Amino acid sequence: MSLFYTRALSPARPLGTELEFSETELGLRDMLPIGDRAQYLYQKPIRRYPTTMDKNQLIWTEQERKQVFNSKVFSVWESYCKAPESQKNRESQVFTVIDARDWVIVVPVIDSPDGKQFIMVWQWRHGSQSLSLEFPGGVMEQGESPDETAIRELYEETGYKPQKIEKIGEFSPNPAIMSNKVHFFLAENLTGNGKQNLDENEYVEISLVNTNEVIHGMGKKPYIHALMGTALALYRQRIP
Secondary structure (H helix, E strand, C coil), rough: CCCCCCHHCCCCCCCCEEEEEEEHHCCCCCCCCHHHHHHCCCCCEEEEECCCCCCCHHHHHEEEEEEEEEECCCCEEEEEEECCCCCCCCCCCEEEEEEECEEEEEEEEEEEEEEEEEEEEEECEEEEEECEEEEEEEECCCCCCCCHHHHHHHHHHCCCCEEEEEEEEECCCCCCCCCCCEEEEEEEEEEEECCCCCCCCCCCCEEEEEEEHHHHHCCCCCCCCHHHHHHHHHHHCCCC
């Protein structure tokens, strides 16, 4: 077994280099006075590792896709793929893919006497069987652009419309098994009266929450939705 000491322990060493020490070398080091140990180890020559690679060696090729399940929320497909050309075994392998419409999440911010606040919504999540406090959002309808969905969902769930809306990011919610994307928006200069226009069987309660409370609470109840953590990170990237 070997141990690796990286650049974090030796700032002078360039990126892409590491030191590898055997158990014997580490044993000899431990016999030295403490002040001499690091100098002994860092007398070893640098072992260099490549910092670039041919990413084409990682690309699979889809040959066929078959639907095995369909619902109003998503469909499930079997994707038949060949391994990258660099691999010896290129027989077709089967992978599961969940296909759904793209989603949109909006981070609405208002200024209040108590400082900046997020307009958030409480709703029940059937997967976790729990209440979740989230940013407004929803599914893109046929023919909608992401920003149109953002404005519509914000108005339906909160009764507010933004005078300024800006896309701040785009992610794959789970690229291992899902084909769709999530579009994130920052909504500012909001106008409205808070009157909701909810879909059938959509029960949502509005809550104004100080931004610092959300920042420090994310990852703990009731901020349990992972994509809300992503939205918050994008917000903080945009507005430190």
